[in-house]
Amino acid sequence: MKDELKSQILAAVEEDLTAIELALNENLKPNLDLVRQIAGHLLFSGGKRFRPLLFLLSSRLCNYEGKLALDVSILFEYLHAATLLHDDVVDQAELRRGRTTAHSIWGTAQTVLTGDFLLACALRRAAEAELVEIIRVIAGITAEMSQGEIDQLEKKEKLDLTEAEYMSIISAKTAVLIQGACKSGAIIAGASEDKKQALADYGFHLGVAFQMADDLLDYTADAQTLGKNPGADLREGKLTLPLILALKRADDKDRAWMEGVILNPDFTDDDFQKLLQKLYLYKGIEDTRSRARHHVEQAKKSLELFDDCMTKQTMIMLSDYTIARNV
């Protein structure tokens, strides 16, 4: 069912994805060699172009007929890539999508600066489109994401992290950018405030579901699917929802044991397997899944405002796929 959904979505968006890929390639050409290498390393490492695609679909759902959509769409991939580059520096991660990270190859300095450069590229696209409202969205996204990351750093290894704190972290980390891409699609189409809000809601819930699914995968997927070892979040001291829920519900003995694992980044594979059992036992996995499913439903509901059409169907399939990845 998962593979069938994927094929259906790919058939529906194939042309868009090809166009996005071409536009991204064209756009990096005029820049300094090294910048192009570093930016390209991340940009062309098998990203799903989820954000530009959602922008395009949103603009189409609002009947945009102008010529700017593709050019504007890629700014959301630039923004995403810029934050990933800075994240890799922040987290000192060595792998991303199964590949060595840019900062491990070129060093911190070059990676930070290439991130800045990609942010500037994103900005330039928006300025060329002369859309102040989209620029306001971008400024908001950047401010929230950087503050959210700082907040997350502060909360590392915080054993009593609440579900509300987790929600605010994943909003800033993932949902606001996807939300901004969808909302901007409505903005470029000159849609009504209602429709802008509906697409913002769609993007927000999609982003939350997407991040929850990602956080689940970090526990349930194997290393090959993941492109890195499972348990990476835990190793970095990041508590995600499955663990937060389980910690809250565990008996004193289990909680003390789990906290011990969290505070010891060198836990063994056996420890990890045992922890995973606790996450199942206390329904941390199950309930995270059900919350993700709830956000998918909310995302779909946000689209009710729009007439039925191919684009809407694709966006509904996309929301289903968000969590189908790991069910």
Add this chain to the structure above:
Amino acid sequence: MKDELKSQILAAVEEDLTAIELALNENLKPNLDLVRQIAGHLLFSGGKRFRPLLFLLSSRLCNYEGKLALDVSILFEYLHAATLLHDDVVDQAELRRGRTTAHSIWGTAQTVLTGDFLLACALRRAAEAELVEIIRVIAGITAEMSQGEIDQLEKKEKLDLTEAEYMSIISAKTAVLIQGACKSGAIIAGASEDKKQALADYGFHLGVAFQMADDLLDYTADAQTLGKNPGADLREGKLTLPLILALKRADDKDRAWMEGVILNPDFTDDDFQKLLQKLYLYKGIEDTRSRARHHVEQAKKSLELFDDCMTKQTMIMLSDYTIARNV
């Protein structure tokens, strides 16, 4: 003469500086505590507010009468602070303006993210003013600065760095931002293309002169005036104009000796003093000064287009002061 000039300038811009200071303070209030601390550490460490001031003066020279100038002006201080934070990470500098750098206190991750956050603040201001043309300027500045920094990293310890390469490095590092601030002052005032260009030229030459003066100070000033040890550029493998000119003119023996010092970051104080003598001997100091003076003259010449007034006089004094700092 230097102190008199300073007093005259300060008298002329005192009110503006107070207003800028207040606006900067007000603006950081609503943010996360830690972000405010890190951003504030740099923002309130005795910067001269040179860029917002130049924006204000430029807008006034073009007879701007709206109410947005102050709010927009501080975005240039944010941009500047954002690049300084990232620069400190890039250079691994421990001191800036005589104070411990943010990354030495809070770490690389927090400093990178606070830089991103300040960039977002700058963007937000521009978007609020609804001035797409200024946003375009900001995007251009950010792109050039980040590419320029990467270029500079690549050229570290390049012994045959040319004067042209040096000019392109300091343009990206310093001049484009000051140029952008001045040009944006003309933009907000809705000035003619002629005047926009004239103020862009003024800012560019001022920026070049300013950076040349800074590079001179790194050789000629004492540690207390500088807020860090002299020779810092050299220690980081950065060749600046005094050295570039001297290397080109030195005889084989002197050049070989100088290159030895450049490639050995642990050179002694004696080595540094001896190098300084070579810079004087081969007129590296003298000719850098004369080039800086030339750019000050160019900056003043760019203002010919404008009628004489208090603001113009202040801007002329400011260009003189750029190099008076170290003559």
